Amino acid sequence: MTEVVRESMEYDVVIVGAGPAGLSAAIRLKQLDADLSVVVLEKGSEVGAHILSGAVLDPCGLDALIPDWRERGAPLNVPVTEDKFYLLGEAGQIRIPNWPMPPLMNNHGNYIVSMANVCRWMAEQAEALGVEIFPGMSASELVFGPAGEVLGVVAGEFGREADGRPGPSYEPGMELRGKYVLLGEGVRGSLSKQVIARYGLSDGKEPQKYGLGMKEIWEIDPEKHRAGTVVHTMGWPLGGNAGGGAFIYHAEGNQLHIGFVVHLNYENPYLYPYMEFQRFKHHPAVAPLLEGGKRVAYGARAISEGGWQSIPKVVFPGGALLGCSAGLVNVPRIKGNHNAMLSGKAAAEAAHAAITAGRASDELTDYETDLRSGPVAKDLKRVRNVKPLWSKYGLTGSLALGGFDMWVANLFGMNPLGTQKHGKSDAAATGLAADHKPIVYPKPDGVLSxxxxxxxxxxxxxxxxxxxxxxxxxxxxxxxxxxxxxxxxxxxxxxxxxxxxxxxxxxxxxxxxxxxxxxxxxxxxxxxxxxxxxxxxxxxxxxxxxxxxx
The missing domain is CATH 3.30.70.20 (Alpha-Beta Plaits)
Structure with missing residues (x-):
């Protein structure tokens, strides 16, 4: 096959992914030096196209990055006013009081947002600073230097046929090269996987763990809508089949963001996560909210759940991993956007210092140090045992032991249970069909499910x-x-x-x-x-x- 010849463009920093991590890095770089050349590549058709609405955002990341975000009109319009936790059974529910929970679980001061719209606003801030943002540009390959360092990425390749050969309208794309390449692709990004494997970044770490998050946006009866209300549930319908839970966020405009997370370390291969979500909506505590409303959007994505002990080394020769590419989600809080922003900011500061010192294509060790000792570390270390305890002891055990461990960590800055191990990967946790029974799911009714x-x-x-x-x-x-x-x-x-x-x-x-x-x-x-x-x-x-x- 003929080798593809591509043109190249040179930048100071190339960023893959226009999510909260990549955009934060871009903004911070230009805040530090307006003359730096920074490009952001986004595989979605526009910024936000691959981010479905519905998140509770801790604004600490925005506070650190753009302190006057309120005055600039950031779309954080719905402060959390009510925060409820329920344990569901098939026919009813028990409310878990807020007072026994560690303060980190309190959502007051946070906002119900569309992260897609937050990212669109962040993209506007970045472009106003001079950042180049190219949506519709997949970064499909890494460009390596003679010593194995990352020099850039290939982006914008179009027109290959099904067999991989260039078709009649083939466009080879371009090499976008930078002194540093920052990967903010989200969970299990294709380039991030390659650098983690190539440079052994996960050696000595616990395996990354994941959940599958599914989400629908509903427009509901205004009389049932309570803007600012946040509800989290555990228990039914998953029971002992899998870990996970659900969330219901009352957003602006009479919209309800309803989601369901299934931990992917479940054993029974007959489990059908999507149908568990559809069944959940028929619970007597949920169905009345949706009746008379209409679903307007659906989406799904994996969520990194390994936490502190699964974070790989985040730097490699020529670049760094940001946000969910590094696995920075706080599992009990179901939040990662704030850490994504903080990681992007920290990586940008390390890259700026390196470029100012005349360096290029080496390891940004200052970023690694910041991530493991700064605000992201503080957020993740104190909740590090919740996920492995859930995997080992189930919902009840994790509530008791995990709650105790988080409380002590919150009060004294140390985890009495040390650092628990995750064990198997989610793939290896899958059991044999012969050892499990098929699960019969109700047929969707076309109204709620x-x-x-x-x-x-x-x-x-x-x-x-x-x-x-x-x-x-x-x-x-x-x-x-x-x-x-x-x-x-x-x-x-x-x-x-x-x-x-x-x-x-x-x-x-x-x-x-x-x-x-x-x-x-x-x-x-x-x-x-x-x-x-x-x-x-x-x-x-x-x-x-x-x-x-x-």
């Missing part, structure tokens, strides 16, 4: 069908030869977008079908496949979901 393909239409996902499939099988025989007999091929169920099917036609052997056009870029398949046979790579720029965030 919906089938997957109907809901995927509300993610407004689109992929150019002639391009190579971005869901790569390392061995195409494994789904039918291994995963089907051993695990009942769980890809049929764990994917929240109906991408994977096992098709059985009369008189023919079963076939594994990948409907990559449906993919909402959640990365669950890359994480949960028990044979680790699926490799998620970025499709061409502009493809994927186009969340409305209205």
């Amino acid at each position: 919906f089938d997957r393909l109907t809901n995927v239409a509300f993610s407004f996902t689109n992929h150019e069908e002639s391009q190579p499939c971005h869901l790569q099988l390392r061995d195409p025989t494994i789904p039918i030869a291994v995963n089907l007999p051993k695990y009942a091929e769980p890809a049929q169920r764990y994917c929240p977008a109906g991408v994977y099917e096992v098709v059985q036609e009369d008189g023919k052997d079963p076939r594994f079908v990948i409907n990559f056009q449906n993919c909402v870029h959640c990365k669950t398949c890359d994480i949960k496949d028990p044979s680790q046979n699926i490799n998620w790579v970025t499709p061409q720029g502009g493809d994927g979901p186009n969340y409305p965030n209205t």
Whole structure:
């Protein structure tokens, strides 16, 4: 095959991902030196296209980055006014009082936001400072130097045929080179995976753990809407089948953000996370809120849950990992956006200092030090045992032991239970089908609950069908030869977008079908496949979901 010849552009810093981490880094770099050349590449069709509304934002990251964000009109319009926690049973619920919870669990002072709209606003701030932002530009390859250092990325490649060969409208893209490359791709980013593996960044760390978060936006009856109310639930319908829980946020404009998280270390391969979410909406504490309303959007994404003990080394020759690419989510708080912003700010400061000193393409050790001793460390170290305790002892045990550990850490700055280990990866946690029973789920009613393909239409996902499939099988025989007999091929169920099917036609052997056009870029398949046979790579720029965030 003929080697592709590409033009190149030089920048001081190249940033992959226009989420809160990447945009914070870009803003901070230009705050420090207006003459630095900074570019941000975003694979979504626009900034925010791959971020579905619905988050509770701790503004500490914005406070540190843009102290006058209120005066600048940041879209943080709904302060949290009420904070409720419930333990659900099938027919009822018990409210967990707020007073026994550590102060870190208090949401007062936080805001219910559309993170897509927050990122759009941040992009405006960045562009006003002179940052170049290119949406619809997937960063598909890393560019390496002679000593193995990262020198840049390849972005903007379009027009390959399904077999990978350049088609008639092929565009080779460009090499965007920088003194440093900052990766803010989000969870399980395709370039981040490569640098973690190439440089052994996770050596000596606990395996990263994940959850699958699914979310719908509803417009509900104004009489039922309570702007500023935050509700979190645990228990039913998951029970002992999996860890996880749900959230309901009353946002502005009579909108309800309703979401469901399933920890991906579940054993039963028959578990169907999407249907657990749909079943949840029929609970007597939830259904009345939704009745008479309408769903306007749906989406899903993986969430990093490993916490402190799973954070890889975050620097490598020529760059750094930011935000969810490094796994900076605070699991009990279900928050990571504030740490993403803080990490972007810290990486920018380290990169600025290095460039000012005449350095390039080395390790930003000051960023590593800041992340492990600064505000992100303080936030994550005190909650580090909640997730492994949940995995070991279930919901009740984690509430008791995890609560105790967090309280002591909050009061005295030390975790009495030390640092618990996670053990297996989520893929390795998957049990054999022979050891578990299939789970029968109620059929969606089309009013409160919906089938997957109907809901995927509300993610407004689109992929150019002639391009190579971005869901790569390392061995195409494994789904039918291994995963089907051993695990009942769980890809049929764990994917929240109906991408994977096992098709059985009369008189023919079963076939594994990948409907990559449906993919909402959640990365669950890359994480949960028990044979680790699926490799998620970025499709061409502009493809994927186009969340409305209205």
